Amino acid sequence: MVIGQIPTLSWPRMPTDLLTDGYLIPEGCCDELLEHGGEPRAHVAALVETLRRMGPTALQEAGRRRDAIFMQQGITFEVAGTDGARRDRPFPLDLVPRVLTAAEWRVIKRGLAQRIRALNAFVDDVYHGREIVRAGVVPWSLIVSRPSFARPVHGIRAPGGVYAHVSGCDLVRGGDGGWRVLEDNVRTPSGISYVLENRLAMTRLMPELFAGQRVRAVEHYPSLLLEALQAVAPAPEGEPTVVLWTPGPLNGAYFEHAFLAREMGIELVEASDLVVRDSVCYMRTTAGLRRVHTIYRRLDDDFIDPLEFRADSVLGVPGLVRAYRAGAVAIANAIGTGVADDKAIYHYVPEMIRFYLSEEPILENVPTYLLSDERARGRVLDRLHELVIKPTSESGGKGVFIGPQASAAELAAEARVIQAHPDRFIAQELVHLSTAPTETSDGRLAPRHVDLRPFAVFGEELRIVPGGLTRVALKEGSMIVNSSQGGGSKDTWVLDDGELTEPLQAGVAAREPPKLPDVRFGGWHGQAQQQQ
């Protein structure tokens, strides 16, 4: 449907109409900002109005400033060019924000909190009582066969019973407008730095968009994270030492590691900075060894301790698991958490919520089929052209096969791969990801598919930052939003309806700034004229 052909009565038509020229919401999808008739949804009317007034030229101009600022600040993403050379390019931030209403956000927030509690309980259970297995809800054979199942941490209880300190779930909105969870990330989800940098950049580049809006702040995330990491530290006395452990500057997410360390004011360490002596973890400082209480690690289990996991890992700290087992150091996220976000385990999360919390899931899963089950496999193979196939232990959008976009030959090849290794894949119903207006190279807006990754921090309590990272597939029609696959991101606004802010305090409201002495103006020449 071409929206430009439908007369809109509510506002006058502009000569260069940014949005309505050929804006075509794909069949079966819903759009985040616009109704099917092309009019803006009620909560974004002012925003869309401002965008229209700006027009394509101003948008392109802001885009140029954005790229310059991002390059200057080193907010870049490394991509491999067609010639194989890797080069930095500015992180692609789309200038049109994605907006969630307060009511919508409340549902998402409750649903996420519920899900993350259940995942956390599952990790605890898997390495302890295995009650969910004994109850026959999740098969033990499936759990132990997951590559991320960590035998060495069996029986270790993380401080405070928190395993998934930092998590991010990928949510999508289907054609019916309802939210679904596409994926859980409870290992080392990345992207929060882009949430913060996106907001900062938007306030600098497009301040006029914020006029008259009440957008909930996100900049307190580093404080939340630091508090959580301090809360789980095994240090009764004094202030615990928290460090962020990065695999090193060659890691694709190194920018985020450095960003978070800077914002939290903690040390950014590499493996060679850490040492374990007598089951206690230390870092090497100019003042000698210094005890480390909490490690926020940004590398996978496999690499963290060559004595327990991969012996060939040069990124690891020998003995770290020993220190962890002794309770001398907290590791976030806990070792072995990855078992909970395996794509095959995902299928069972709604059951987990019922099992551990005795609640009904607030956010639904996307219908998923385990291919190890023979009957399900048969049905999936019959409908391969309608489904999405994902490898269970990959991330970052690698190896995702989208049936409706595949040729007959590709379908046949995929079917052979599935039959050879059915347990390495899952099948999911195709979700028609919602779209949002996104700038194109000529400054006009076109619909592009988006998802949403909100971030939660679990220390003493579970806190979720309003909004999260909206990833957008910049290629027309593409539904793969990962930044490694040509995706971009959008600033994500959660509107504040006033319900969550603290009530007015009597007596403070009317306070005027105090009267200060006048500033002085002086100097020999200008004295007489300028002094007041």
Add this chain to the structure above:
Amino acid sequence: MLARIAQELFWLGRDLTRAEQTARMLDGAFHADVAGGEGSAGARRSGIALSWNGVLAVIGAKPPAPGEEVAEVAVAGSASLAPAGPLGRREIAPLLTLDTESPASVVSCVYRARERARTLRDVISAEMWEALNAFYLSLSRYDLEAALATGPYSVYQEVKERCALFWGLLEKTMLRDEARSFLNAGGRIEEADMVLRMLRVAVPVAEEPAAVGSPPQTHESEALSLLHAVGGFQAFRRHLRRAPTLESVSSFLLYESQYPGSVLAAFEYLREALETADPAPRSAPPVLRLGRLIADLELQQRTAVRPERLFQILVSVQDELEVIDREIDERYFTVAATVAAFRLEHPRPNDRHSR
């Protein structure tokens, strides 16, 4: 050195630092207003920190009379979208940045600094003069009003960078002599004064019922914007590793001598500069008074100050700083007669401090 030259150097340092501090503060206020979301409303509600009225109070500038400035600026944007109620960023940011009529605006500060530098070309290094002159030219060259409307960040960024360039060249190229000391002294006293002003606007008066009865509020977002407004966020984080509360940020900005932008650090630099410049620092009233003030602050830092006393402390520190300012005038610059005559004509409210 000639008293006239010394005074011009001193005020060159002050004007330039004022331009930079104002730019930083406006950037911080702008960010708090836009990104805080609830920030503007929240700040207005609790009356704290960098509300736009607070910014005006810091600078001591008068809000534009209704109708004149406001009408002119409102043309750029849609009036219907402007935040209702008291003056907001649309009016105040341009007033304090671009308005050549207002002596407190960033542009006016830079113009004055450049005028002074023009008469000091034989004293400061050629590179410093060129840096300042290029700064002045860049401000008059590009369309600041448009830049401010689309993205004030770039304007303030430019001001910060150009100021840093000037002070960096001073470190690199200027002889460590009297002239440099007066320039530094001016920069530091202005820095201390601006930070004190911001703190006074941000810290609530103790007598308020809410501050006494209610549980202590952390005012995190206000504290954050205060830190951003002086460019001290990262330093604070590395130093304290704690979520910023208004209380911890205030004492950091007041007492933390390891942070170069704190009031105490600025006082220490100021004392060092005056000691270098003064032929007999041991009998110089401003140096002596400054020594006592620094000792007071150090003592307060070590003995925990109750938060409700903070406001009073800020007032007394700033009063003391005004006296020091006056004493610097009297000792180094004043041809006593001129000032006396001038004072008779223009009595000032803060004359109560002169003895």
